[in-house]
Amino acid sequence: MNSKKLHLVSLGCTKNLVDSEVMLGRLKEYEITDDNTQADVIIVNTCGFIDAAKEESINTVLSLHDERKENSILVMSGCLSERYKEELQTDMPEIDIFTGVGDYEKIDELIASKQSTFSPEVYLATETSGRVITGSNYHAYIKIAEGCNQACSFCAIPSFKGKLHSRSLSSIVKEVENLVAQGFYDFSFISQDSSSYGRDMGLKDGLVELIKGVEAIEGVQSARILYLYPSTTTFELVDAISDSEVFQTYYDMPIQHIDDGMLKTMKRGFGEKKTIELLEYMKSKPGAFLRTSVIAGHPGESEESFNRLCDFMETFEFDRFNTFHYSNEETTAAYTMDQVDEETIDQRAQILGEIAEKSTLKSLEKMVGQTVTVAIDGESDEHEYLLSARPLIWAVDIDGEILINDTSDLPVEYGKRYEARVTELVGTQLLATLIKAL
Structure with a gap:
């Protein structure tokens, strides 16, 4: 029998992402899919911080509902469903399971029993949560x-x-x-x-x-x-x-x-x-x-x-x-x-x-002329010949990337650390040359 498929969308901040990774850890028997129309279970971990985020959360949920296959389960979790639990449960019959910010570790049970739940305590992941880290190997x-x-x-x-x-x-x-x-x-x-x-x-x-x-x-x-x-x-x-x-x-x-x-x-x-x-x-x-x-x-x-x-x-x-x-x-x-x-x-x-x-x-x-420690994330979206790297002093996703346009013929491994020299700024993009692997 084919394994069931899961499509998960994590909206809002990185704190939400950690909770989404805990849910992935609880649902390891599902195959993760990018194709929401094929998913047996769809989870949207929502953001309820400001109006724009609320709107994005609701629109995401509704468009996924429109495209989902028959008998699939649509779950709305996270801050928005916690903040407006009464209103949403009344106004959004499209949703099969509602859960807030207290039950990420019980997500497998909720799906199995098709029940909504809102625990009074906020959930905080511990070392035993078995979360699945996404988006990076380092x-x-x-x-x-x-x-x-x-x-x-x-x-x-x-x-x-x-x-x-x-x-x-x-x-x-x-x-x-x-x-x-x-x-x-x-x-x-x-x-x-x-x-x-x-x-x-x-x-x-x-x-x-x-x-x-x-x-x-x-x-x-x-x-x-x-x-x-x-x-x-x-x-x-x-x-x-x-x-x-x-x-x-x-x-x-x-x-x-x-x-x-x-x-x-x-x-x-x-x-x-x-x-x-x-x-x-x-x-x-x-x-x-x-x-x-x-x-x-x-x-x-x-x-x-x-x-x-x-x-x-x-x-x-x-x-x-x-x-x-x-x-x-x-x-x-x-x-x-x-x-x-x-x-x-x-x-x-x-x-x-x-x-x-x-x-x-x-x-x-x-930064031009400086030597920095970078992690190489992969091929750049700009060009297949350029590598996307992040100086380790920068935060992931929010501070940008440096493009490596010269590897000095070093063997390149994604996720590994290198010393690099920043050579020039082109527009708003820094370019660098690799010096050595660390």
Whole structure:
């Protein structure tokens, strides 16, 4: 008998991807297929963060429903189904099984019994979850916590993910050890608010403990921490990251704004002065890479506070930054505030987007002539003769790629590390020559 086929779509963030990989681990007896029309089971792991993501989630589910074969099972899991469980179950009869953010490890049982379920606890993968890593033969995301104790005015996540719930350090270390044994050597540690890791377990500087724990694992060549929060990021943590032999000097700290009044309105816990002190300290570290994100058009953003943000983003020169259009979300503090009109939000986001492009270009220009450690991901989409590589200081998927146009006749293995010299910047694309395998 042919094995049953599974088609899985993971939307939204990398934290969702980890949960999707747990589901794949539970459904190993299914053959994975890219052809949704042939699948016996279709799972969409949804995102419920902002309007655009909600819309994408619903459209994806409906178009997969339209094309699916008879007697297949359509499952909607994740943040959107958790956040709107009552409404969706009423409004979307197309869906066979609804499940939220608490039952990824039970997905095989839910499908077998064709039942919807919403556990009151948020699920957090452990080392025993048996997840199947997708998309890479050397890099994996490690989720270190779920939920968030912050109360940012624009964010609905705590309303459906609950308070901070950290994983034990021993569980994280075990998972990394298991993955190293399978050949993975590069890790990104993620959660909603990584710099608060361990606070619910009484650890004062949990991430510093985590850094030490991961450094002690033989075989980990490279790691980075994503999503630091200004008011829970300490100078000790900035030092620990920069002093580490294993962790990249990579600081990903979404600031959302820089104007004092706006930071108060956004309930960010830190004002302009302290935020800038922290950023300057990160920037002072040798070889530091800084990424952030900002919001355009949050309620209360005057022309003056917007200009203040633009000036800062232009002069500070982040290596990368993302701009989010403010999205008005029910259950958030900003929902009932006086809104900025859509047209203004779009204009502001565009202006910030242009600053971000210039900022990235300056960061890329600085790399020309440098020698960097890269992992080779495969053939480039640009040309079959070029290889796509990622400097290990960059985060997967979000920071871009470097193209290798000269391999110096070295044997090339995908997923392996090489030393490379960055030779030139063509448009927005860096080119490099391989020097040696590592």
